[in-house]
Amino acid sequence: MYKIRAVILPMKIFLFGGVSRLLSNIKSLVTGAKPPLSAAGLTVLCPIVNSGDGQLSNAMLTSRYLHTMGLHNNSPMAKVPNTYLCRFYVLNDVFYEGYPATEEHLKSKYLVFSTNYYGSLETYLENMWHCAEDDVKAIWQHCVAFDKVSSAVDFGKYMKKCQIKDNLFFNGSTATPLDEQLKSLYLKQEFSRFVYQNQGKNSQELQQAFQAFIARTQPDDLNAPTWIAGADEELIKSQG
Amino acid sequence: MSNIAGKVYAMNVVTPLTWYTKLLNKFRFWFVKLPGGASYLEGLLTLSLIHYARWTIVSPGKFPRLDKSQPKETLKYSYMFFFSNFNGSWDQYVDSFSSAIPDGLDLFWHKNVKYPNSVPCRPFHAYINYNQIWTDHYYNAYPLASSNDVKGAKHLAEKLRAFNQANSQTSPELFQNAYNRLLLDLQHNISIMEPTPIVSLSSEAIIARKRQIKAAVHV
Numbered sequence: 001m002y003k004i005r006a007v008i009l010p011m012k013i014f015l016f017g018g019v020s021r022l023l024s025n026i027k028s029l030v031t032g033a034k035p036p037l038s039a040a041g042l043t044v045l046c047p048i049v050n051s052g053d054g055q056l057s058n059a060m061l062t063s064r065y066l067h068t069m070g071l072h073n074n075s076p077m078a079k080v081p082n083t084y085l086c087r088f089y090v091l092n093d094v095f096y097e098g099y100p101a102t103e104e105h106l107k108s109k110y111l112v113f114s115t116n117y118y119g120s121l122e123t124y125l126e127n128m129w130h131c132a133e134d135d136v137k138a139i140w141q142h143c144v145a146f147d148k149v150s151s152a153v154d155f156g157k158y159m160k161k162c163q164i165k166d167n168l169f170f171n172g173s174t175a176t177p178l179d180e181q182l183k184s185l186y187l188k189q190e191f192s193r194f195v196y197q198n199q200g201k202n203s204q205e206l207q208q209a210f211q212a213f214i215a216r217t218q219p220d221d222l223n224a225p226t227w228i229a230g231a232d233e234e235l236i237k238s239q240g
Numbered sequence: 241m242s243n244i245a246g247k248v249y250a251m252n253v254v255t256p257l258t259w260y261t262k263l264l265n266k267f268r269f270w271f272v273k274l275p276g277g278a279s280y281l282e283g284l285l286t287l288s289l290i291h292y293a294r295w296t297i298v299s300p301g302k303f304p305r306l307d308k309s310q311p312k313e314t315l316k317y318s319y320m321f322f323f324s325n326f327n328g329s330w331d332q333y334v335d336s337f338s339s340a341i342p343d344g345l346d347l348f349w350h351k352n353v354k355y356p357n358s359v360p361c362r363p364f365h366a367y368i369n370y371n372q373i374w375t376d377h378y379y380n381a382y383p384l385a386s387s388n389d390v391k392g393a394k395h396l397a398e399k400l401r402a403f404n405q406a407n408s409q410t411s412p413e414l415f416q417n418a419y420n421r422l423l424l425d426l427q428h429n430i431s432i433m434e435p436t437p438i439v440s441l442s443s444e445a446i447i448a449r450k451r452q453i454k455a456a457v458h459v
Contacts, residue, residue, distance in 0.1 A: 041294045043321065045303060047310050066376035071452055072245070077379040085291055085325045087250045088377045094319055095371050097256060097354040107311035110303070112252075114323045116292040145306040162304045164296050164321070167269035168348075170281060172290035173387050174394045184393035185385050185433070187400060192432045195423060203412035206419065211408075219401050232246060232383045233435045 037119050039084065039175040044162040045091070046143040047108040058142035059109035063090045065138060076135030077115075078230035080128045082178045086115035088139065111143055118177050125156040182227040183219075189236075190217050243375045246383020247436045248291060249333065251324040252373040255352040256317035262297055265320070265350055269295060272347075283341030289333065291387045293324040295348055320352060327386040338364055384433045392429035399426055 048059045056064070066088050069075060077083050091110040096103040117124045129136060129152035136155065140146045149158050174181065194213050198206055217225060227236060243250045257265065271277045284290060300315035326333050337345055338358045345358040356363035382390065399422060407418050423430065 039292070041292060041323075043294065043296050043323070045298070047304060047306060050311070063376050069377050072380075072383055075377070075379040078381070083379065084381050085245075085248060085250075086379050087252070087323070087375045089252060089373055089375050091254070091373065094254060094256065094315070094317075101256070101353045102316050104315050104317065106303075106315075107313050108303075112321075114252075114294075116325065144310045161306060164298055164302070164304075166294045166296045167266055168272060168295045170284060170290065170293040172284060172288065173292060173390050176394060178381055180397075181390055181394070182382065184397035185382055185389065187397045188389065188393035188429060189433055191396060191400060192430045195430050196432075203416035207412045207415045210415070210419070214404055219397065219404060227382065229381045230379065230383070236384065 039116065039118055039171050039173070040121065041166050041169045042113075042115050042117065042121060042124070042159075043164045043166055044113045044159055045164055046111040046113070046140060046146070046158075046162045048090070048111055048142050049144055050108060057109075059090050059092060062111055062139070062142050066090075069135070069139075072232045073228050073230035073235060075230055076132045076139075078228075079131040079135075080124075081131065082118040082124060082127070083229070084116045084118065084173070084178060084181075086113070086117075088113050108144070111140065118175070121160075122156060125159050126152045129155045178229065179222045179226070182229065183222045186226045187217060187219055242378055243330075245378045245380035247327050247386050248325050248378075248380050248383070249328065249330060250375045250378045251322070251326065251330070251333070251368075252375060253320075253322040253368055253371050254373060255320050255322075255349065255355065255371050257297070257320055257352045259299075259318060261351040262299065262318040265348070266297055268347060268350065269297075280344055280347060283344050287336055287340055288388055288391075289327045289336065289386075291325040291327075291390070293322070293326075296321040296323075317353065320349075322348075325380075327388075334365055334368055335361065384435065386433075389433055396426055396429040 048062055050058070052058050053061065072078070077086050089112050091106070091112050093106050093109075094104065115124075140149070140158075146158065149155050176184075190213070194209070198209050201209065225239075228239075231239075272280045284293070297318055297320050299318045300313060303313045303315070305312060324333075328336075338361050342358040345364075349355045349358075354367070356367050358364045385393070403418065403422050407415050410418070
């Protein structure tokens with residue numbers, strides 16, 4: 001048995017990225033350089049306690065709570081810096097594909113959290129706790145062992161215990177911080193309006209209008225004016 | 241419950257696979273990440289309707305168990321979790337995949353239990369539909385933007401800043417010439433973003449979400 005493991009383990013390490021990770025770690029140690037920040041994905045499966053409040057199961061209570069959360073900029077995740085897109089769902093069971101497949105069932109239900117974010121995972125989770133602590137506690141309140149989580153450090157450890165490593169992460173967007181993305185979208189919207197509104201003007205009028213546009217939109221200032229994270233069309237229009 | 245947040249749809253698919261298929265498919269995913277294997281993702285990039293997507297295979301023994309009081313899973317199969325954030329309707333997405341990159345789909349779902357292959361469409365639709373899970377809460381930082389908007393905005397912002405720096409002190413005539421060249425350069429990215437058109441299932445979701453937003457505002 002041990003002999004078989006001795007052969008299989010190095011093969012697995014080689015086949016599934018062990019070599020590249022090892023080389024990357026050696027490079028980091030030699031140069032002292034941290035890997036560049038980029039867009040990343042996090043997938044966690046948090047087991048939910050198999051009981052309930054006497055009327056509803058904890059899985060149902062979790063699902064119900066998720067449905068009551070605000071949407072768009074009212075979502076608790078709008079408060080967490082560098083969250084591009086994220087979702088929650090309750091995994092009640094796995095699917096039976098029909099004969100001749102084997103029918104099997106989960107022993108626990110799981111809260112699945114899948115997020116796409118920018119930066120390091122540690123910073124992201126720390127921010128998540130600090131910026132949305134009450135919401136985080138409410139969302140995870142029925143999960144196994146979450147009652148032992150009482151700080152950002154605990155939360156980071158908890159999430160990593162529940163983390164499922166992605167086999168393939170595909171980024172079809174840009175790998176820039178969210179505030180840069182939001183500012184760029186704001187500029188795109190405003191500049192498109194500017195172009196339509198200033199067609200046919202003479203060169204002097206156009207230049208003056210452009211200078212006023214730059215003074216108003218402040219392209220180099222990422223903080224303001226810009227789009228608010230999660231803002232939908234109504235909020236953007238109300239901001240003018 | 242909604243799979244829709246602005247212009248983006250959240251798809252969750254969970255499919256079983258045997259232990260030997262798991263090993264093979266993990267190798268395929270690893271291979272695709274190599275420089276030589278990246279060509280398999282070109283179809284996805286060309287379609288340009290996905291913000292982010294990911295494939296995650298969970299072995300039977302790897303479902304998180306955090307406490308002894310939690311029963312141990314006794315699964316036979318491994319499970320592949322697929323998450324996608326894409327623009328457009330479910331039908332548009334699944335049809336685009338099936339038509340444009342059938343080989344890529346068959347590569348990533350290779351020999352998942354009862355996977356019918358991506359062509360013909362109907363069995364593939366049925367397979368995805370059967371194994372899909374609805375999202376309980378979906379958040380999108382920019383509901384008004386498509387994936388192309390995000391990429392185009394980055395390009396536009398960079399060009400706009402550079403243009404402003406280079407032309408802040410020029411004469412009106414030179415400014416206009418440079419401005420016209422800028423518009424030519426940015427013509428693909430100059431467009432005003434508007435709410436998503438109402439299509440199929442999303443119309444119901446939009447009505448439900450508006451009701452929920454109003455309720456949240458009044459609380």
